[in-house]
Amino acid sequence: xxxxxxxxxxxxxxxxxxxxxxxxxxxxxxxxxxxxxxxxxxxxxxxxxxxxxxxxxxxxxxxxxxxxxxxxxxxxxxxxxxxxxxxxxxxxxxxxxxxxxxxxxxxxxxxxxxxxxxxxxxxxxxxxxxxxxxxxxxxxxxxxxxxxxxxxxxxxxxxxxxxxxxxxxxxxxxxxxxxxxxxxxx
Numbered sequence: 001x002x003x004x005x006x007x008x009x010x011x012x013x014x015x016x017x018x019x020x021x022x023x024x025x026x027x028x029x030x031x032x033x034x035x036x037x038x039x040x041x042x043x044x045x046x047x048x049x050x051x052x053x054x055x056x057x058x059x060x061x062x063x064x065x066x067x068x069x070x071x072x073x074x075x076x077x078x079x080x081x082x083x084x085x086x087x088x089x090x091x092x093x094x095x096x097x098x099x100x101x102x103x104x105x106x107x108x109x110x111x112x113x114x115x116x117x118x119x120x121x122x123x124x125x126x127x128x129x130x131x132x133x134x135x136x137x138x139x140x141x142x143x144x145x146x147x148x149x150x151x152x153x154x155x156x157x158x159x160x161x162x163x164x165x166x167x168x169x170x171x172x173x174x175x176x177x178x179x180x181x182x183x184x185x186x
Contacts (some may be wrong), residue, residue: 021100024181029093031170031177036086038167039120043079045160046072046127049153071126072157078123079164082116082171089113096181103182110178117171124164131157 049065067073089112092105134154137145147154 021181021184022097024177025093025096025100028174028177029090029097031174032086032090032093035167035170035174036083038163038170039079039083039086042160042163042167043076043083045156045163046079047076049156049160069130071130075123075127075160075164078119079160079167082120082167085112085116100181106178106182110175110182113171113175113178117168117175120164120171121168124161124168127157127164128161131161 089109092109095105096102096109131154133143133145134150134157135145135147137143
């Protein structure tokens with residue numbers, strides 16, 4: 001009899017509060033808005049980065065642009081794709097605020113969020129490797145550091161990486177929130 005009483009008291013104490021999933025959904029919506037700002041800002045900052053330096057005369061100039069390196073182009077495209085996805089996922093996030101018991105759409109969002117996080121991480125990591133080389137150089141491969149000459153260019157590409165890595169962390173938190181909301185269901 002005690003085991004049956006213990007189980008029924010556990011079931012009563014594990015009753016779910018109805019507002020918790022709605023609160024998680026609202027927080028998810030806010031995080032999506034912040035991630036849109038981070039990814040879109042990163043794509044715009046990297047995509048508009050260029051700097052020109054004169055060499056001896058004004059007829060000979062050195063120019064640095066983001067599309068000189070394919071890793072930066074991949075970063076801009078990946079950030080733009082993730083930003084577009086986040087904008088398109090806002091209606092589902094609003095749907096989860098209104099219908100906090102929706103399960104299938106949350107599962108879909110978890111998988112899509114994970115895929116977009118992987119895409120953004122790969123783009124940001126590729127660009128971060130090149131930014132590191134631009135700042136430090138590599139003597140073994142005869143790659144000279146260019147950030148002493150192209151300081152404005154390097155500041156902008158470094159800043160765009162910050163926004164992207166913040167968006168990656170926000171996507172991780174969104175995945176954990178969706179997982180928490182799914183695990184609260186019985």
